[in-house]
Amino acid sequence: MVSPFQKALAEKVKAGTKRDLKLRHGCSLDFTSNDYLALSSHPAVIQAAKAALDSYGTGATGARLLSGNSKPLEDLEIELAQLKDQQAALVFNTGFQANLTILGTLLSNQYYDKTPIVFSDRLNHASIHQGCQLAGARQHRYHHVDYDHLHSLIKKHAVPGHPHFILTESVFGMDGDVADLGIICDLAETVGAYVYVDEAHATGVLGDNGSGLSSAYANRLFGVMGTFSKALGGFGAYFAGSQELKDFLINFAPGFIYSTALPPATIAANHQAIKLLPTLQQERQHLQALAQQLRSHLSQMGFNTGQSTTHIIPLILGDVEKATKLQHHLIDGGILTSLIRPPTVPPHTSRLRLALQAKHTVDDIKLLTDVMAQF
Known part of the structure; x- marks a missing residue:
């Protein structure tokens, strides 16, 4: 008898979308890493982690409400709040x-007198959509970065007296384009909506001293x-907002309450990386210049890079098989890229995702385009 798990996997195989864990060997050029500023190997970051190991050991030993809280972790949160120009961070x-x-x-109903009304960019990260699902919140999904559509949904679905939320990424991780936070805030203010921004791919790379795109709108964001x-x-993540929201999450967010805190070495490395951001303006400029050069070359070669304006560049090929073949061709040329297929991206938009890093060079870009030209 075929189990439901075997059946689901067989359907993945048939669709050409089954995922497998692989070790890549023999590739000298990597465009898969999100280590955009190469800080994972920065000597100061490594040294900070080593020093924390010597001082605090390997593990946090418990959740933060038990044994896992520490002064280095609280210091990190103070630095984060300053980076994002918010009252507090968690x-x-x-x-x-x-x-x-x-x-x-x-977004849970239990905290409001009336049901929250949620508007969300259709291409937001899966974790945002699943967070809404966990809360039982219905999303009104607007077309990707289409603020006329968002406006029409607000006019249709906003209800006086209900809490309203607008959810967006600032830089979209699979497309490399950016949200217009100014327009989103303007629309939010017409109905008193709260704006929640995912800055995963912007922090460090964009904004004043790498503070991300949200810092310019800090006083307008939820x-x-x-x-x-x-x-x-x-490694890890954070939320930055008001002290009231921080206190609320400490008391009611189960993912925080019941999770062991980050290890001391990780906390130290994260903090040191943030301290380095003001010194990395040259790296940020280099990264954006490389991205512009690569987009220009790819456009001349007839490749579709969507609306990317950042260090993330999609090669949108549409067909899963074609995208897979190009990925294998590049591997044969010593180049790693990320194959992105549905459901991570919408149907018929399979692609290779190119993530540029500050350590990449003009010669690296030339090698990539030369190998692609042979496809």
Whole structure:
């Protein structure tokens, strides 16, 4: 008898979307990593982690409401709040966990007299959608970065007396385009909606001193979520907002309450990475210049890079088989890229995702385009 698990996997195989864990060997050029500023290997970050190991050991030993809280962790949260120009910050263990438990808590009916009304970009990260699902909140999904559509949904579904929320990423991780936070805030203010921004792919790379795109709108936002695991080169996530919201999450967010705190070495590495951000303006400029150069080359070659304006560049090929073949061709040329297929992206938009890093060079871009030209 075929189990339901075998059946589901067989359907994945048939559709060409089955995922497997693989070790990549023999590739000298990597465009898969989210370590945009190469901080995971920065000597100062590594040294901070080593020093924390010597001082505090390997583990946090418990949840923060038990034995896991520490002064280094509270110091990190103070630094985060300053970076995001918010009153307070709270550290979580992963980006997915953060969105899931934050939204699952904040959007829950039990805290409001009337049901929250939620508007969400259709291409928001899966963790945002699942956080809404956990809360039992119905999402009104607007077309990707289509604010005329958002406006029409607000006019149709907003109800006086209900709490309203607008959820968006600032930089979209699979498309490399950006949300217009100014327009979103303007629309939110017409109905008193709370704006929640996921800054996972912007923090460190964009904004004043790498503070992300949200900091320019700090006083108009309900809250900001982000991660340490991308441009900061570390691990974990955070929420930044009011002290009231921080206290609320400490008391009601199960993903925070029942999770062991981050290890001391991870906390130290994350904090050191944030301290380095003001010194990395040259790296940020180099990264954006490389991205512009690569988009220009790819456009001349006839490739579709969508609306990317950042260090994340999609090669949208549509067909799963074609995208897979190009990925294998690049591997044969010593180049790693990420194959992204539905349901991570919408049907018929399978792609290779190119994530640029500050350590990439003009010669690296030339090698990539030369190998692609042979496809």
